[in-house]
Amino acid sequence: MIYLDCASTSLIKPISVSDAVCNAMSGNFGNPGRGSGSSSLESSRLLLDARKNIGALFSIKSPDNVILKSSVTESLNTLMIGLLKKGDHVISSVMEHNSVLRPLERLRQNGIITYDLLGADDFGRIKIEEIRNLEKKETKLIVLTHASNLCGTVQDITSARQVLRNKDIFIAIDAAQTAGYIPVNINELSADAIAFTGHKGLLGPQGTGGFIVNDRLDSEMVPVFTGGTGSDSSSLSHPMFLPDKYEAGTANIPGIAGLSAGVNHILEEGLDSILSKSRDLMIYFLDELERFSYINLHGLNCNEGRIPCFSLTVNDLDPSFVSYVLDNEFGITTRSGLHCAPLAHRVFGTEISGSLRISFNHMTNEGDIDALFSAFSMLKGVSHD
């Protein structure tokens, strides 16, 4: 099987990741922060190591500011619902995933917030400068994707703060598609929070994710979900210190063990090496693609300013049909459809039939891409049958 759907999930993990998950199922990891038994302490150490690894990746110093959740979706919801109050205004963009758009829309429908969306150019680049026109005195938050899950365009996040008149407006980044692919540095991005998923570029298991939050943003947030934390147990009020404030309930120890191993793999390999490998693969992919006049690329036609995630349409063929044939005839996994980013599709005019998404990572090899284009060559015949 050839897997070219890494933007959905990094199906093939480093062996250290599955080893860590299996090891955490071996009966040595109890409930962290509950009791003083050795198995409980073992889990507490594992959690701290995970926070340190993740903190190192995102350049945040205090491990307590690394919040572990079950997904980037839960993280983005926690950030937005936890921060926004009645009357607040939010600026986001048309390039967002439904994990940003749907919570915003729900908050709007409930009469809590209003929001405006920045547009995007023909290559899927968010028009950051439009912030000038949209910023209001009620604007509390800017929430933006770091790279589009549809077309792979990396966004110029750094400019957001520069464009803002009120520099105190919070900036939260959805790094679902970039963490583990390119540097995501909370300071360089001038962000207050970064939400991430564990099972894509970070090479961890599904069911993991979280967010990094600085103290300034945290101080204005409340937790959405509360419950047992193993701390302040005598109080009916949920503790307001990090990380417990946002982590009610038992932690996903096997998942976090795997996530920590995935992040460790990235730190050890180094983002420079990962970037270099994926850049070479993107050049190879784009060179091959040029030979196919009947395949349209929606997004940046270069290897700069993007991650290895490409949105394609194949002439008059339905993308779902192409994806189906690639899977069933050639054993190549891709993704078709609307990719949970309905407004981004409108930028490219693919909102009706969607597109074929090809996405890979630094562990993909040229042979996989050869197989794809070899299949594409034969696919032309299919369309003429």
Added chain:
Amino acid sequence: MIYLDCASTSLIKPISVSDAVCNAMSGNFGNPGRGSGSSSLESSRLLLDARKNIGALFSIKSPDNVILKSSVTESLNTLMIGLLKKGDHVISSVMEHNSVLRPLERLRQNGIITYDLLGADDFGRIKIEEIRNLEKKETKLIVLTHASNLCGTVQDITSARQVLRNKDIFIAIDAAQTAGYIPVNINELSADAIAFTGHKGLLGPQGTGGFIVNDRLDSEMVPVFTGGTGSDSSSLSHPMFLPDKYEAGTANIPGIAGLSAGVNHILEEGLDSILSKSRDLMIYFLDELERFSYINLHGLNCNEGRIPCFSLTVNDLDPSFVSYVLDNEFGITTRSGLHCAPLAHRVFGTEISGSLRISFNHMTNEGDIDALFSAFSMLKGVSHD
């Protein structure tokens, strides 16, 4: 190591559970409901099987009414926050875990709800009949623990509906401590929702849990967290059909694979067999306990109407000290402290120093209990040093 903290987490899992988790990390399980690739379909099948297994355990017919979340805490929050509106009144009890009490307290502090708590007798039995005094026309929900995580007392949930004047009030059960231990039948309990955790009696991994909800309750609930579901992707509004309504974001496939295997283990062994084994162990435990006049049992002094979870104090010794010595000197894991149930401790007068909790399951053996009491014998010496 001897493990007697099963009420925290079932540290030792059936081999089929860790096998299922490791198998789900093998690279064959993609993102369910996203794309038509074989790895995606494999995950969709796994999810459906898990829902069927869990549905069978709780006696709910439609797998779609089985909602998979990351913990019982997240499930209880989703149920309460998703249902309750401004002005609603809730009845709960002093025997609840903080996963019920803290969300209720937060909703109260936010001016959304009011709530009243049923008391408990000296054995930790909730005074269900007090519902008569507490029920108001604003009462929307009764939320009760099925068994105390402190003293193991199983509650007479069935009576709640009988006592209610308004039979339409919703009843939600926290089955964190009972699922996998004793029958938890949504119909027999006359409940509308049952929240469960995956990593205790159900023998699955940490980071799993969920809730069962009937259509009547679901129809009055809204989702708290929204986002990508792989369904209705063109819409900015979150889908309102089950299970997607409450399951935004990528599912925890390895965790759910393990949970499904754990539930399958229980279904194959049969609850009758599990009940019989744990009853024998409880009789053995209580017989041994009688020999120790300086150990106080807080809760039911019999094997009926309880699960194998016992709250003890050892004369004048601090429970944390006892737990520490048991772990460090004898390799026996127990739990000390307040067990995230602050009001339940007041019932037994253990709200200051907490108690020593001994909890086991049907996979525990008599030798483990012998080791505990052997340690207790020597502990008496420790207290006199």
